[in-house]
Amino acid sequence: xxxxxxxxxxxxxxxxxxxxxxxxxxxxxxxxxxxxxxxxxxxxxxxxxxxxxxxxxxxxxxxxxxxxxxxxxxxxxxxxxxxxxxxxxxxxxxxxxxxxxxxxxxxxxxxxxx
Amino acid sequence: xxxxxxxxxxxxxxxxxxxxxxxxxxxxxxxxxxxxxxxxxxxxxxxxxxxxxxxxxxxxxxxxxxxxxxxxxxxxxxxxxxxxxxxxxxxxxxxxxxxxxxxxxxxxxxxxx
Numbered sequence: 001x002x003x004x005x006x007x008x009x010x011x012x013x014x015x016x017x018x019x020x021x022x023x024x025x026x027x028x029x030x031x032x033x034x035x036x037x038x039x040x041x042x043x044x045x046x047x048x049x050x051x052x053x054x055x056x057x058x059x060x061x062x063x064x065x066x067x068x069x070x071x072x073x074x075x076x077x078x079x080x081x082x083x084x085x086x087x088x089x090x091x092x093x094x095x096x097x098x099x100x101x102x103x104x105x106x107x108x109x110x111x112x113x114x
Numbered sequence: 115x116x117x118x119x120x121x122x123x124x125x126x127x128x129x130x131x132x133x134x135x136x137x138x139x140x141x142x143x144x145x146x147x148x149x150x151x152x153x154x155x156x157x158x159x160x161x162x163x164x165x166x167x168x169x170x171x172x173x174x175x176x177x178x179x180x181x182x183x184x185x186x187x188x189x190x191x192x193x194x195x196x197x198x199x200x201x202x203x204x205x206x207x208x209x210x211x212x213x214x215x216x217x218x219x220x221x222x223x224x225x226x227x
Binding site for chain 2: 004006008032034036041042043044045046049088090092100101102103104105106107
């Protein structure tokens with residue numbers, strides 16, 4: 001079993017829809033949670049990050065972490081064609097000794113059509 | 115403000131050959147990590163370099179080695195290439211142990227034939 005599970009999609013939605021992307025994980029030591037966006041032929045770019053449980057909002061994006069369920073989500077409101085990309089969740093365990101390697105999910109491909 | 119620069123962009127190699135990939139970190143960053151991203155998969159951690167030393171390594175064989183230079187730039191070397199080494203190789207730089215401060219390059223697409 002992988003440490004981080006993410007549905008690869010693809011997910012196709014109409015412009016303006018609310019998108020929900022999710023990851024589950026097995027390692028209870030994960031404490032830092034991130035969402036990266038990766039456009040085709042580009043490297044991942046950090047979109048949102050949260051520490052421990054809770055919600056965080058930034059414009060059209062909301063990140064949620066439920067540590068009791070080992071489940072994280074990213075919501076995109078009023079989705080735009082420019083949001084079409086692969087979304088990767090990533091995590092870092094607590095007490096990683098300062099060597100913060102990212103553990104990624106497989107990524108979900110999202111297509112927003114006009 | 116230059117981000118992370120990787121070279122070359124694309125590379126085709128034959129099985130058994132050796133390859134060297136290069137990375138220049140973002141200005142101000144001193145730590146370089148390398149990731150392998152197979153098609154349709156998330157990036158997998160290879161290793162991390164800080165102060166010219168490998169300080170953490172993922173589950174990759176010794177065929178994968180690296181180096182960090184005094185100017186913080188880094189190289190990834192892969193020996194005895196296998197078809198399964200075909201992937202996008204990503205370099206990420208950061209400042210020290212920052213959890214959120216990773217900046218990724220656009221990667222080197224390696225194809226082994």
